Amino acid sequence: MTTWTRPTTLEFPKVWVTFEGKGVTSSGTKQKFWIQDVTDDYKEEIIHYIITGYLKDTPIYRYSKFTDDPQSVEDYVTMWRKILDQNVSLICLTQDGRGQTSVVGFNIYAVLHKNANRNLVEIMKGRVSKMVAGTQSHIWNIKDIFTELNIDFNITSWGLYVLPEFRLQGIAYELLKAGREIAVALGINVSVTLFTSFGGQSVAERVGFRDITKCSFEDFERVNPLFKFPGIEADSSKAMRLMYIRYSDS
Numbered sequence: 001m002t003t004w005t006r007p008t009t010l011e012f013p014k015v016w017v018t019f020e021g022k023g024v025t026s027s028g029t030k031q032k033f034w035i036q037d038v039t040d041d042y043k044e045e046i047i048h049y050i051i052t053g054y055l056k057d058t059p060i061y062r063y064s065k066f067t068d069d070p071q072s073v074e075d076y077v078t079m080w081r082k083i084l085d086q087n088v089s090l091i092c093l094t095q096d097g098r099g100q101t102s103v104v105g106f107n108i109y110a111v112l113h114k115n116a117n118r119n120l121v122e123i124m125k126g127r128v129s130k131m132v133a134g135t136q137s138h139i140w141n142i143k144d145i146f147t148e149l150n151i152d153f154n155i156t157s158w159g160l161y162v163l164p165e166f167r168l169q170g171i172a173y174e175l176l177k178a179g180r181e182i183a184v185a186l187g188i189n190v191s192v193t194l195f196t197s198f199g200g201q202s203v204a205e206r207v208g209f210r211d212i213t214k215c216s217f218e219d220f221e222r223v224n225p226l227f228k229f230p231g232i233e234a235d236s237s238k239a240m241r242l243m244y245i246r247y248s249d250s
């Protein structure tokens, strides 16, 4: 799924956005953040936060007990490493009073061409990774998004995460909005992204994403009895939603 690579003509690494958080620091000032390309020196730190944070906090991974199955974690981490090597992912950083830079969140982007192999299940070996990839492939395949939206390329977010101590300050909103900057620089007009958690869907709606198709967690079990996320009914996340934004409209 990842044969596309970033053109060498596009400046790298580039800072795409700088902004202030909604919260106020202990010294009464607004904290400053910036969003830039993910450089090689941040890739393993992102993988660390995926394993210790993203896979624990995101409902579809939490309720499928994804991290209990080492093969499944290895399958997805292998995929994320390949995606990160496309060099279109974004990281949000901040600096503390002593000038120490730290990771705040990230938005892992993949660029997909309409002819790329999108069969996730066939590259998974783990029991849980096959199940989760099955649900994701199901929703991606309900419609041919490339024909439906009349596009050749799609830039898709494949992992939006903000560290707990920085949440509800507008970081995810800025990370998703920054997707527009890099997409436009690459000449890509549309982002189609699968948002699986209520939090991610709320942010996506505020940025201007609209549904293409969706599937509730109840319906997944009707599609395939193996497509189960036991306990997810107690979560505010009720469905996976495949959503899109057309940057020329926003």
Ligand SMILES: CC(C)(COP(=O)(O)OP(=O)(O)OC[C@H]1O[C@@H](n2cnc3c(N)ncnc32)[C@H](O)[C@@H]1OP(=O)(O)O)[C@@H](O)C(=O)NCCC(=O)NCCS
Pocket: 054, 057, 058, 059, 160, 161, 162, 163, 166, 167, 168, 169, 170, 171, 172, 173, 174, 194, 195, 196, 197, 198, 199, 200, 201, 202, 203, 206
């Ligand atoms: C979902 C997540 C990325 C949101 O990050 P965040 O930086 O706290 O989000 P923001 O502060 O940018 O929120 C933007 C808007 O969405 C709303 N929102 C964010 N998280 C929400 C949640 N869990 N429930 C409802 N609304 C939420 C905010 O209230 C805010 O609305 P406002 O503009 O009216 O203030 C973060 O909670 C996270 O990393 N969760 C775990 C991983 C995950 O679920 N990723 C998304 C997978 S689809």
